[in-house]
Amino acid sequence: MEIRLNVNGKAVAVDVPPNMPLLWVLRDELDQCGTKFGCGAAQCGACTVHQDGAPIRSCVTPISSVAGKKVTTIEGLSPTGSHPLQLAWQEFDVPQCGYCQAGQIMTAAALLAKNPNPSDADIDSALDGNLCRCGTYLRIRQAVHRAAELMRTQSSNPLRTTAGK
Numbered sequence: 378m379e380i381r382l383n384v385n386g387k388a389v390a391v392d393v394p395p396n397m398p399l400l401w402v403l404r405d406e407l408d409q410c411g412t413k414f415g416c417g418a419a420q421c422g423a424c425t426v427h428q429d430g431a432p433i434r435s436c437v438t439p440i441s442s443v444a445g446k447k448v449t450t451i452e453g454l455s456p457t458g459s460h461p462l463q464l465a466w467q468e469f470d471v472p473q474c475g476y477c478q479a480g481q482i483m484t485a486a487a488l489l490a491k492n493p494n495p496s497d498a499d500i501d502s503a504l505d506g507n508l509c510r511c512g513t514y515l516r517i518r519q520a521v522h523r524a525a526e527l528m529r530t531q532s533s534n535p536l537r538t539t540a541g542k
Contacts, residue, residue: 380444384409385453395441399433400424402440403450411451411479415508422507425480426450432487451479454486461527462486465520473511481507485521493532494525 381390384407391406403409403426412435415423419434426435427449454460462482465471472478481504488495488503495503500521509517 400435422480461524465523
């Protein structure tokens with residue numbers, strides 16, 4: 378069955394079973410391998426992507442449910458790695474093993490899109506379902522605050538970019 382959707386700003390069509398998880402379509406059919414398989418039960422957050430701007434767990438999302446929708450993966454957040462969250466993640470040395478980080482960043486991006494100045498409690502609540510085996514939660518929180526600051530700076534000065542930082 379051919380299913381059409383938009384992935385990272387590009388219209389795509391895939392010929393896969395309608396119940397195939399979005400995660401496997403992204404990784405195996407579309408070569409978007411930044412999204413990781415963690416638990417397969419929507420419990421760990423490693424597979425988080427955006428569907429029309431909202432975070433979803435791609436490991437349990439059938440491809441048929443995203444037909445005609447916009448899906449953004451970590452690769453689509455910023456092709457150059459210059460999104461404020463990606464820069465803040467580097468600045469605070471967040472990843473250790475790095476396995477959960479794409480899901481953490483995608484969840485944080487959805488949070489910052491809704492709440493540009495989150496409190497610690499807001500960040501903890503938004504990221505509650507994203508597990509990090511390395512325990513970098515404090516650095517994750519610091520990085521989200523820093524990314525929010527970078528985003529506010531960018532929006533107050535549209536000529537300034539973080540790419541040259």
